[in-house]
Amino acid sequence: xxxxxxxxxxxxxxxxxxxxxxxxxxxxxxxxxxxxxxxxxxxxxxxxxxxxxxxxxxxxxxxxxxxxxxxxxxxxxxxxxxxxxxxxxxxxxxxxxxxxxxxxxxxxxxxxxxxxxxxxxxxxxxxxxxxxxxxxxxxxxxxxxxxxxxxxxxxxxxxxxxxxxxxxxxxxxxxxxxxxxxxxxxxxxxxxxxxxxxxxxxxxxxxxxxxxxxxxxxxxxxxxxxxxxxxxxxxxxxxxxxxxxxxxxxxxxxxxxxxxxxxxxxxxxxxxxxxxxxxxxxxxxxxxxxxxxxxxxxxxxxxxxxxxxxxxxxxxxxxxxxxxxxxxxxxxxxxxxxxxxxxxxxxxxxxxxxxxxxxxxxxxxxxxxxxxxxxxxxxxxxxxxx
Amino acid sequence: xxxxxxxxxxxxxxxxxxxxxxxxxxxxxxxxxxxxxxxxxxxxxxxxxxxxxxxxxxxxxxxxxxxxxxxxxxxxxxxxxxxxxxxxxxxxxxxxxxxxxxxxxxxxxxxxxxxxxxxxxxxxxxxxxxxxxxxxxxxxxxxxxxxxxxxxxxxxxxxxxxxxxxxxxxxxxxxxxxxxxxxxxxxxxxxxxxxxxxxxxxxxxxxxxxxxxxxxxxxxxxxxxxxxxxxxxxxxxxxxxxxxxxxxxxxxxxxxxxxxxxxxxxxxxxxxxxxxxxxxxxxxxxxxxxxxxxxxxxxxxxxxxxxxxxxxxxxxxxxxxxxxxxxxxxxxxxxxxxxxxxxxxxxxxxxxxxxxxxxxxxxxxxxxxxxxxxxxxxxxxxxxxx
Numbered sequence: 001x002x003x004x005x006x007x008x009x010x011x012x013x014x015x016x017x018x019x020x021x022x023x024x025x026x027x028x029x030x031x032x033x034x035x036x037x038x039x040x041x042x043x044x045x046x047x048x049x050x051x052x053x054x055x056x057x058x059x060x061x062x063x064x065x066x067x068x069x070x071x072x073x074x075x076x077x078x079x080x081x082x083x084x085x086x087x088x089x090x091x092x093x094x095x096x097x098x099x100x101x102x103x104x105x106x107x108x109x110x111x112x113x114x115x116x117x118x119x120x121x122x123x124x125x126x127x128x129x130x131x132x133x134x135x136x137x138x139x140x141x142x143x144x145x146x147x148x149x150x151x152x153x154x155x156x157x158x159x160x161x162x163x164x165x166x167x168x169x170x171x172x173x174x175x176x177x178x179x180x181x182x183x184x185x186x187x188x189x190x191x192x193x194x195x196x197x198x199x200x201x202x203x204x205x206x207x208x209x210x211x212x213x214x215x216x217x218x219x220x221x222x223x224x225x226x227x228x229x230x231x232x233x234x235x236x237x238x239x240x241x242x243x244x245x246x247x248x249x250x251x252x253x254x255x256x257x258x259x260x261x262x263x264x265x266x267x268x269x270x271x272x273x274x275x276x277x278x279x280x281x282x283x284x285x286x287x288x289x290x291x292x293x294x295x296x297x298x299x300x301x302x303x304x305x306x307x308x309x310x311x312x313x314x315x316x317x318x319x320x321x322x323x324x325x326x327x328x329x330x331x332x333x334x335x336x337x338x339x340x341x342x343x344x345x346x347x348x349x350x351x352x353x354x355x356x357x358x359x360x361x362x363x364x365x366x367x368x369x370x371x372x373x374x375x376x377x378x379x380x381x382x383x384x385x386x
Numbered sequence: 387x388x389x390x391x392x393x394x395x396x397x398x399x400x401x402x403x404x405x406x407x408x409x410x411x412x413x414x415x416x417x418x419x420x421x422x423x424x425x426x427x428x429x430x431x432x433x434x435x436x437x438x439x440x441x442x443x444x445x446x447x448x449x450x451x452x453x454x455x456x457x458x459x460x461x462x463x464x465x466x467x468x469x470x471x472x473x474x475x476x477x478x479x480x481x482x483x484x485x486x487x488x489x490x491x492x493x494x495x496x497x498x499x500x501x502x503x504x505x506x507x508x509x510x511x512x513x514x515x516x517x518x519x520x521x522x523x524x525x526x527x528x529x530x531x532x533x534x535x536x537x538x539x540x541x542x543x544x545x546x547x548x549x550x551x552x553x554x555x556x557x558x559x560x561x562x563x564x565x566x567x568x569x570x571x572x573x574x575x576x577x578x579x580x581x582x583x584x585x586x587x588x589x590x591x592x593x594x595x596x597x598x599x600x601x602x603x604x605x606x607x608x609x610x611x612x613x614x615x616x617x618x619x620x621x622x623x624x625x626x627x628x629x630x631x632x633x634x635x636x637x638x639x640x641x642x643x644x645x646x647x648x649x650x651x652x653x654x655x656x657x658x659x660x661x662x663x664x665x666x667x668x669x670x671x672x673x674x675x676x677x678x679x680x681x682x683x684x685x686x687x688x689x690x691x692x693x694x695x696x697x698x699x700x701x702x703x704x705x706x707x708x709x710x711x712x713x714x715x716x717x718x719x720x721x722x723x724x725x726x727x728x729x730x731x732x733x734x735x736x737x738x739x740x741x742x743x744x745x746x747x748x749x750x751x752x753x754x755x756x757x758x759x760x761x762x763x764x765x766x767x768x769x770x771x772x
Contacts, residue, residue, distance in 0.1 A: 040717065044724040048706065069693070069717045077694060077713060085710045307455070308463060320434065324471045327463060331426065331455045338430040341724055 004194035005141070005223055007255045013368040015248070015274040018360045021255055023089040023141035024194035025081060026056070030255065030276040031363075033267065033356045034059040034091060035349055036284060039068070040084045043284055044341040045349070047086050053319065053346065054353035057089040057141075059279045062134055063098030067117050067124075071137040072189070079139030079191030091279070092140035094131040094173075097260075100149040108148065110165065128172035132197075136180050139191030144226065145173035147200045152233040159204040166202045167216045173197065174220050196223035198257060204229060205238050207245050214249045224255040227275075231261040240269055247274035264293055264355055265380035268372050271359050283352045287344035290333045293351045297381030301344070306330040319350035355379070390580030391527070391609050393641045399754040401634070401660040404746045407641055409475040409527035410580035411467060412442070416641065416662040417749075419653065419742045420445040420477060421735055422670060425454070426470045429670055430727040431735070433472050439705065439732060440739035443475040443527075445665045448520055449484030453503050453510075457523040458575070465525030465577030477665075478526035479645075480517040480559075486535040494534065496551065514558035518583075522566050525577030530612065531559035533586045538619040545590040552588045553602045559583065560606050582609035584643060590615060591624050593631050600635045610641035613661075617647040626655055633660035650679055650741055651766035654758050657745050669738045673730035676719045679737045683767030687730070692716040705736035741765070 006022040007030075021028040035042045035050060037058045042050055050058070060080055065071060069083075077083040080090055096113070099106055103115035112127030128146045135143035147166040150159060177197045180188055199222035203209030217225065227246050230239050243258060250256050257277035258270050267278055283293060290301040294314035299306070301313075307330055312322040321329070321343040332340035355375075362371035392408040407414040421428045421436060423444045428436055436444070446466055451457060455469075463469040466476055482499070485492055489501035498513030514532045521529035533552040536545060563583045566576055585608035589595030603611065613632050616625050629644060636642050643663035644656050653664055669679060676687040680700035685692070687699075693716055698708040707715070707729040718726035741761075748757035 039721040039723060040714070041721075041723045041725040044728065046706065046725060046728060047710065064721075068721055069713075073694060077696070083717075084714050308459060310463070320432065324433065327455075328426070328470050331469075335425040335427075335450075335454055337425060337427045338724060338727055339427040339432060342430065342432060342728060 005196035007224065007253070009253060011364050013363045013366050014272070015244075016271050016359075016363050016368045017274065017276065018363045019255065019276055021057075021089075021276075023057075023196070024192055025087060025089045025141050028056045028089050029360060031267070031271045031356055031359055032057060032277050033352050034277065034279040035352075036061075036279055036281045037084075037086075038281075039064045040080065042345075042349070043288065044338070044345045045284075047084075049346055050086075050349070051088075053350045054357060055088075055349065057091060058086060060090055060092045060138065060140060061098060062092050062095035062131065062138065063102065063126075065092075065138060066095060066134050067119055071134045075137035075139070075189040075191050079137075081139065081192075089141045091142040091277075092135050092138055092144065093259075094144045094146040095126050095134065096131065096146045097149050099126055110168075112146070112169075128169040129176045132173050132176040132180065133188050136177075136185065136188050136190035136192075136195065139195065141192065141195060142224065143177070143195055143197045145170045145197065145199055145222075147202055147228055150202070150204060150229055152204070152229075154204055156206055156209075159202075159206055159209055163202045163204075163209050163213045166200065167213060167220075170199050170217055171220050174199075174222065198222050198224040198226050198255075200226045200228040200259070201246055201250075202229050205234050205242055207242060210242060210246045211249060214246055218251065222254075224257060225250045226257040226259050228259045230258065231266070231280075239266075240273065243270050243275065244273040250274075263380065264352070265376065267352070267355060268359065268375050268380065271363075272368070272372055283348035284345050287348040288341045290340070290344065292344060293348050293379070295351075295379045297379065297383050299383070301330050301333045303330075313347060314351065317347065317350060317354070319347050321347040321350075351379075391582035393610065393639070395639060397750050399749045399752045400658070401630075402657050402745075402749050402754045403660065403662065404749045405641065405662055407443075407475070407662075409443075409582070410578055411473060411475045411527050414442045414475050415746060417653070417657045417742055417745055418443060418663050419738050420663065420665040421738075422447075422665055422667045423470075423472075424667075425450045426466065428731075428735070429674065430724070430731045431670075433470075435732055436472075436735070437474075439736045440743060441474075441735065443477060444472060446476055446478045446524065446526060447484060448478050448481035448517065448524065449488065449512075451478075451524060452481060452520050453505055457520045461523035461525070461575040461577050465523075467525065467578075475527045477528040477663075478521050478524055478530065480530045480532040481512050481520065482517065482532045483535050483646075485512055496554075498532070498555075514555040515562045518559050518562040518566065519574050522563075522571065522574050522576035522578075522581065525581065527578065527581060528610070529563070529581055529583045531556045531583065531585055531608075533588055533614055536588070536590060536615055538590070540590055542592055542595075545588075545592055545595055549588045549590070549595050549599050552586065553599060553606075556585050556603055557606050560585075560608065584608050584610040584612050584641075586612045586614040586645070587632055587636075588615050591620050591628055593628060596628060596632045597635060600632055604637065608640075610643060611636045612643040612645050614645045616644065617652070617666075625652075626659065629656050629661065630659040636660075649766065650738070651762065653738070653741060654745065654761050654766065657749075658754070658758055669734035670731050673734040674727045676726070676730065678730060679734050679765070681737075681765050683765065683769050685769070687716050687719045689716075699733060700737065703733065703736060703740070705733050707733040707736075737765075
């Protein structure tokens, strides 16, 4: 079990690559998109809907699950997979991002982050060590280190200080992770002896700081590496350039995960720059707000042109929503029906996961660049009219 | 097509009966429960979820669909079945109940009900004739006459006056329905030439008024008969007695529909009294509020005892929810996840539709009374602890 985690690059096309991520709960084909199951549930979806859409791995939020229902309860139930009934791979974040964005009255120092729960105001401490322990109890297949999340823009000095703290925290996270793997697991209540841990490269938009963060994080040594702190408001070309330059410094034979991105275009552009894994709330959140991603661009279902449209939302899509409905979708959305959220989410996730499938296919056929050009001309447009 | 509607009683066990309702969109086995698709959607469900749960017929609300997206738009799209993508039978109510309960500043006189939309305050008139026309455009398989809905309690005088108006309105509804069937359909924009129309027996809890209403409504002549104005707050034994006495006066070879009922107990008790069709928001609404109907009684998923429960919600249930999850359901509900509504609704509808299936089986085996006794001891309890 401790060696259950493996990653192999199977094929490349320029910087783009396809791979296989072996975890204690099965294989993930990369490049992969991970639907976000914030509180242990991808909003409006049942697990079988996710399986139908082609999801191979989910992301769970440590902050939310720690507060409710609690990592101790989940551990008693045998871990997150068993508790939520999802037998496939799960990645958990460290909880840091939510502490920085959601929690009230947070106080951050070298020890970690003290915060008040957004649910009941109770006081909690998230340290590098507790972030590891909580994730050990959740038993995800991939755990993330606790890092400091910086808002954009941030000065160079702020970024240096924050990046250096993140590196120190990463070292503490790895130390704790190793001690759990080497025997402290029982005492902590770990539920997945094959759990892997990913480090996170920070450094904002300063490439030399990114390089330094990458080198120091790699020196600690993790099963995989994420690029954090992007897609937070910086210009797109800056983000792509940081991804590009950072990804090429990461170990060739280990997985690379771009956190919190992105749009369909981001997926394609960042696969082109060597990224293997993505997560983003965009397909699920936008679905609930009536914005749909299609092979012809983004659609706003509120638009009057869809009131009597008889054609499927996306003629290229094989999802249940596109196979079954057209004008009905606008009605459901305007009427505030929950089923709108269900049907729209199913479509958007299918589109994202299909896109990953097509990306993998194009890489294996060495036609990725052609696919990318074509994709940028169609599916990544902001509107089919534009 | 005009003769596509047929009903046959296939077997009886005392007053309980099984039958087959033939409609232009397929067969419904009775006794049947109709999930309520208020705005053309059973909340949180996709149509294939309803099919999986065993739904053979849906109920749509004329008031809601008339206001949004509008019966004219639905007719242009070929009728309600095509618009919502449900190829199976649909029954529509007349819109009267919602005008009485939802609309603002309604004014009722002999012509009909003038009201303001609860959506935008616009003024509309629902008359017996427009209620028929709207349903003709929606193209449901079964249309209901417009009746006056009386609150409970109501005096005998009020009830007499209201019942007599309902009979006069029923006659106007049938006249309009016949003229559409005999040629005015094209002009009206009717979308289902095989539509049937049911009359509604009123009369409150006064059995002699019920008898009079039944006789006069039957004299007009409809394809089926509903009992309206019950399950509005009257004592249970009074409701059961009115159902019993009214049902036996209705034509033996035509379908009998008890409107707006009810609890699992109501289903069983009213089948025992000769009812063939039911509709109620209880399974769907209560699911969203965390109340689940099971073979052992009602469960409130908020209850702390379900926090770490490893057994299925209902061990006798084969639905996806019961097969896949247990303690997770309480977490989803408390966390306010949409998926809670999806999973709970799926279970409650499966329970209701399974109950109807078991009722039909028991009648065909002539063991209905035994089934009923057993059911009252278990599934119809208010709590598994009581």
